[in-house]
Amino acid sequence: MYAAFDREHLVPLWTEVGDLMPSEPRSRVLPHRWRWADLLAVARTAGSLVPVGRGGERRAIALANPGLDGRPFATATLWAAIQYLNPGENAPQHRHSQNAFRFVVEGEGVWTVVGGDAVSMTAGDFLPQAGWNWHSHINTSSGEMAWIDGLDIPLQLALEATFFEPGLEEPEAVDTPERSRSERLWGHPGLRPAEALPSSHGPPLLVYRWEHTDRALDDQLAFDDDRSVTAERGHAVVRYVDPVTGGDVLPTMRVEFHRFRPDISSATRRDVGSSVFQVFSGAATVEVGDQSWVVDRGDLFVVPSWRPWCVTASDRGVDLFEFGDAPVMERLGLARTRIEGPATSSAAGGER
Amino acid sequence: MYAAFDREHLVPLWTEVGDLMPSEPRSRVLPHRWRWADLLAVARTAGSLVPVGRGGERRAIALANPGLDGRPFATATLWAAIQYLNPGENAPQHRHSQNAFRFVVEGEGVWTVVGGDAVSMTAGDFLPQAGWNWHSHINTSSGEMAWIDGLDIPLQLALEATFFEPGLEEPEAVDTPERSRSERLWGHPGLRPAEALPSSHGPPLLVYRWEHTDRALDDQLAFDDDRSVTAERGHAVVRYVDPVTGGDVLPTMRVEFHRFRPDISSATRRDVGSSVFQVFSGAATVEVGDQSWVVDRGDLFVVPSWRPWCVTASDRGVDLFEFGDAPVMERLGLARTRIEGPATSSAAGGER
Amino acid sequence: MYAAFDREHLVPLWTEVGDLMPSEPRSRVLPHRWRWADLLAVARTAGSLVPVGRGGERRAIALANPGLDGRPFATATLWAAIQYLNPGENAPQHRHSQNAFRFVVEGEGVWTVVGGDAVSMTAGDFLPQAGWNWHSHINTSSGEMAWIDGLDIPLQLALEATFFEPGLEEPEAVDTPERSRSERLWGHPGLRPAEALPSSHGPPLLVYRWEHTDRALDDQLAFDDDRSVTAERGHAVVRYVDPVTGGDVLPTMRVEFHRFRPDISSATRRDVGSSVFQVFSGAATVEVGDQSWVVDRGDLFVVPSWRPWCVTASDRGVDLFEFGDAPVMERLGLARTRIEGPATSSAAGGER
Amino acid sequence: MYAAFDREHLVPLWTEVGDLMPSEPRSRVLPHRWRWADLLAVARTAGSLVPVGRGGERRAIALANPGLDGRPFATATLWAAIQYLNPGENAPQHRHSQNAFRFVVEGEGVWTVVGGDAVSMTAGDFLPQAGWNWHSHINTSSGEMAWIDGLDIPLQLALEATFFEPGLEEPEAVDTPERSRSERLWGHPGLRPAEALPSSHGPPLLVYRWEHTDRALDDQLAFDDDRSVTAERGHAVVRYVDPVTGGDVLPTMRVEFHRFRPDISSATRRDVGSSVFQVFSGAATVEVGDQSWVVDRGDLFVVPSWRPWCVTASDRGVDLFEFGDAPVMERLGLARTRIEGPATSSAAGGER
DSSP states (O other), X not given: OHHHHHHTTEEESTTTHHHHSOSSOOOOOOOEEEOHHHHHHHHHHHHHHOOOOTTTOOOEEEEOOTTTTTOSOSSSSOEEEXXXXXXXXXXXXXXXXXXXXXXXXXXXXXXXXXXXXXXXXXXXXXXXXXXXXXXXXXXXXXXXXXXXEEEOHHHHHHTTOOOEEEOOSSOOOOOOOSSOHHXXXXXXXXXXXXXXXXXXXXXXXXXXXXXXXXXXXXXXHTTTTOTTTOSXXXXXXXXXXXXXXXXXXXXXXXXXXEEEOTTOBOOEEEESSOEEEEEEEEEEEEEETTEEEEEOTTOEEEEOTTOOEEEEEEEEEEEEEEEEOHHHHHHTTOOOEEEEEOOOOOSTTOOO | OHHHHXXXXXXXXXXXXXXXXXXXXXXXXXXXXXXXXXXXXHHHHHHHHOOOOTTTOOOEEEEOOTTTTTOSOSSSSXXXXXXXXXXXXXXXXXXXXXXXXXXXXXXXXXXXXETTEEEEEOTTOEEEEOTTOOEEEEEOSSXXXXXXXEEOHHHHHHTTOOOEEEOOSSOOOOOOXXXXXXXXXXXXXXXXXXXXXXXXXXXXXXXXXXXXXXHHHHHHHTTTTOTTTOSBTTEXXXXXXXXXXXXXXXXXXXXXXXXXXXXXXXXXXXXXXXXXXXXXXXXXXXXXXXXXXXXXXXXXXXXXXXXXXXXXXXXXXXEEEEEEOXXXXXXXXXXXXXXXXXXXXXSTTOOO | OHHHHHHTTEEESTTTHHHHSOSSOOOOOXXXXXXXXXXXXXXXXXXXXXXXXXXXXXXXXXXXXXXXXXXXOSSSSOEEEXXXXXXXXXXXEEEESSOEEEEOSSOEEEEEEETTEEEEEETTOEEEEXXXXXXXXXXXXXXXXXXXXXXXXXXXXXXXXXXXXXOOSSOOOOOOOSSOHHHHHHOSTTEEESSOOXXXXXXXXXXXXHHHHHHHHHHHHTTTTOTTTOSBTTEEEEEEBOTTTSSBSSSSOEEEEEEEOTTOBOOEEEESSOEEEEEEEEXXXXXXXXXXXXXXTTOEEEEOTTOOEEEEEEEEEEEEEEEEOHHHHHHTTOOOEEEEEOOOOSSTTOOO | OHHHHHHTTEEESTTTHHHHSXXXXXXXXXXXXXXXXXXXXXXXXXXXXXXXXXXXXXXXXXXXXXXXXXXXXXXXXXXXXXXXXXXXXXXXXXXXXXXXXXXXXXXXXXXXXXXXXXXXXXXXXXXXXXXXXXXXXXXXXXXXXXXXXXXXXXXXXXXXXXXXXXXXXXXXXXOOOSSOHHHHHHOSTTEEESSOOOSSSSOSOOOBOHHXXXXXXXXXXXXXXXXXXXXXXXXXXXXXXXXXXSSBSSSSXXXXXXXXXXXXXXXXEEESSXXXXXXXXXXXXXXXXXXXXXXXXXXXXXXXXXXXXXXXXXXXXXXXXXXXXXXXHHHTTOOOEEEEEOOOOOSTTOOO
């Protein structure tokens, strides 16, 4: 019978049901941490050896989760890479169906040009870029610059849905104003242009500036004894949203920023779906599944689907940038969260 | 037969069809203009003669459209009033199903307290207040203050849907910080609290500050030669939106702010639904149906449903605050707009 | 001061607040009942005296609520009329922004032609017709026919949003098949055409046949001891929905059909918004506010906004057709319901 | 440098960009056809050798696409299997996060019990079952029965989102009425219970009967010279929808039924996303990519993402059942379709 199965390209359920339908998600993804210093060193080496241009497209070096057979995937759905440009270098224009963003942990001097709108990139800025928008990067400064790219490459490969199209090889001649067109039209709180038609796919706001994120986190933390505002005392979280809809900034990625007061611990939680975190400032001890690391400025780590995780801030506190695939789970009706234990403060007295 | 109709409480269609089903809206509302100086004078007189408190609830004096039989309705669906508080006076707490807002054409020193959150009111600020939120007003200053209230009282009376409940007679003891809790949680562009539960009905942002509106208008006007940004050259329009949904700030009222460059004229247009405008700064000549007025700072005027209107800014330009019932029309599938003629610039050359 | 108010077209709030902002809706609409026999008698008289054609448009005789100053409005938002055609008579084509429907309490032989699709009308059928669809009625039979028209005329007048356009004076030459095109494309449970584009505004299904409604009511009643299915034992309610959205069949009107087992009473309830009921079969005692009537086949009655009402079926049970303005209240955020007392069975034992 | 990449779990983009970001989807899935006779023979053998019960859960034998390394996946996102029960056999209760359905190409006598509601399965019936509903299968007849199961197992594995929970081992004692509770409450065209709360996750209608599908296809085909009804002359398509929303019957699967008149060919088209087809009756020649087969009753074939396909019906016409992952693509903003050539009739004259 089993020979007949093979011959006919058939496989019985009963021998595989445990692997196909486990009682809860068994992620192949491993908890892992990458150090920013290592990433930056490798990127600089590549900067001296590997040119940027048509074909290779970007000098981007991706996190390859140790559980994923050497493939350049941070998790089953997410791509994360460090991208690096030498002074005066440009990355050519292209567009793709993948949703993408840039997050700048340090540095300045590069502009991402989206549909002719040049957007400056400085520390703490978040630049979403929904699929199928033309874009390039230009370094107009005399310094190097590195930043983080996040994309849904593994998701779109799994869904067999990916399109790519090369554009101009030379950078567009564009103005590089301090504030992009997108910010001037869409970056005012609670206001939108009454008539404006979208000039890009996805969110029309192309950069979320650090000054706003920083202030929003401080403001929220000021109300952290009100459980209707923050989930946990001493832990504020803001979410980047599309101002047109109020919903997640990208259709396949949720992007949030966490600020922990010194010595505060989060609850241990599990979520269906995976996330990648980067430390923006401060330091923390992180536990993910059976792993534990101390993470510092620029370090990245991944949380696999349904793996328990918690964060304990150092005595300097910690600011954490996070992106994950929660919108995929929510849009397909697959989201679940389990809070496994109460958060505990490592401060004396354990007030919660 | 007609006697039988009367006796049986019946009315034939055929004798009334022209009135019941006209070929296009025949608004009873008349185009009308109220001068701010007159309103303020009347309000000050009332301030010296009429106390504020439980029962009368507010020292508010409403625009009574001349076409509406002396009823205190600016249009068939909208209420607009000047509200006035003497130094140190308070207006008691209540809540109602009517959606409301405050717009401040001049002055400062009053706080609107919504659900315990005190929100300062200063020139150019817009304070939405969705139905059924507890609210009061307190004047903590040594000066008088007047502002505009907009509500959907006529709409809710016509729909027989109105509820009201009195609250505390004495003002709540509240902090009066420079920035309200609502602004600190919800007033950051493109960001929302990840966990926050709404503490009020409707939009959680309780004030839209003038500095943002002013900047958004200037920014938009900088792109006014791009027809995908502004409908007309020299005429910017921003809309107040609920940051949770990106949609209109109130379920029954659209609120927008216009800025015209000097000497610019709008197109003549008609819309199903009515609006009330107030000049915030500058001056303009306004034509509504067969009426025409020169309007200046603080002046209000109404545009009835389906009546053609246009604005020509003075040589100082004009800033116009507008609220209307467009969301009602859109939610019920009744919206229509007709642009009757191209806008013409009064500047030499008439380039559009 | 009050003279100044008058002169300036101003009205103070404090003298009118009780009328403008009552603690709960004070409907001007009176509970009232119209007898089908009286309506039919009047309609037949009109049939012999008044022609049908362009100008008068329809031989429709409207319920004029005694609380509404002789205007032909069943409630503040709803129009209800008996329409009557002699053998071979036609009502000319027109279209209007008002949403409309036909409900057939008895008879047959008339076709409503909507956008070229002829729909037969027989007892128990419900024919929705969203605004701005071209339509006419043709009586191809040798008998008279009368039915009920429901429209949102008062609502659209109050909103000053009404448009009307006359069409062909002579009936379109159309086929009159047993099943309309709309039913053949959209009348299959849980199925829709994969590619079909809408050929009319609003719901593409132009008739909801009695056989389906009747069966759905019987089927639901079979589960009436399950409180997750029916709100009350012995009382089934089905709602007409747009198959494209699953939502209310018309944007401004909710239409439902009730079936009560013999001797069953409903709970007493109040709703924001008004309704018109017609007895389709059986009989009942109805209490609305301070009124009470025994109603029989074809009789109509109105329930004003926020007025308590309940129904007790006769020993034959009762089938009740109902239409109301609930979608308006829901879309504008104004809906409220209060169940004032438990339903009581008039059967011995009062098992609930 | 590349050694450092390896050591640090990093992979450069530039060496892999062509594979990671191809210009259009490169599906690993191969066009393939399985013959019903072969499937049935294998299933019967399994019926005589392999018991059904807890652990193996179901006697289901899955299509294993030859491009997917022997895994039991019909496409990258879809599972399709033949399930088989001997007379009197039962499959135990369980629930899982995977969305599922049954489609019956022939036979009768089995009931799927969902949340206590027993639903009979007969030829042509489609039974959707959204994730996390308890369900079992019971064969109450004296005959064998086989049917097709479709699930989103590969999708949920790729997303690492899968949950499973075993339930009762013995069949629930349930009534097996001709019409299920779900049909009686939710199976009436254009009608819904006004009060009913959902008793299951996802669509409350648990079976879509062949009589309705058959009639809907015939009805639609009658209008096939109207391009607003069918995309192609001689080719009708109906879609199974959730009556509560009007949208796709399952959040991750679109399910449709095609009927082709004799000798009619479809256009050649490509879609992002994959599909599985089963011939329900008639026969056809199918081209998918570089493959071509003649398919007959019960045969299944897969169309990989973005692979061109077309169907030419035999001189008996053909009825085709189809399910695919289109809702995933639409919900995530990834849907694209390209119609590559006009449909051509193989009938003499090529009238289109």
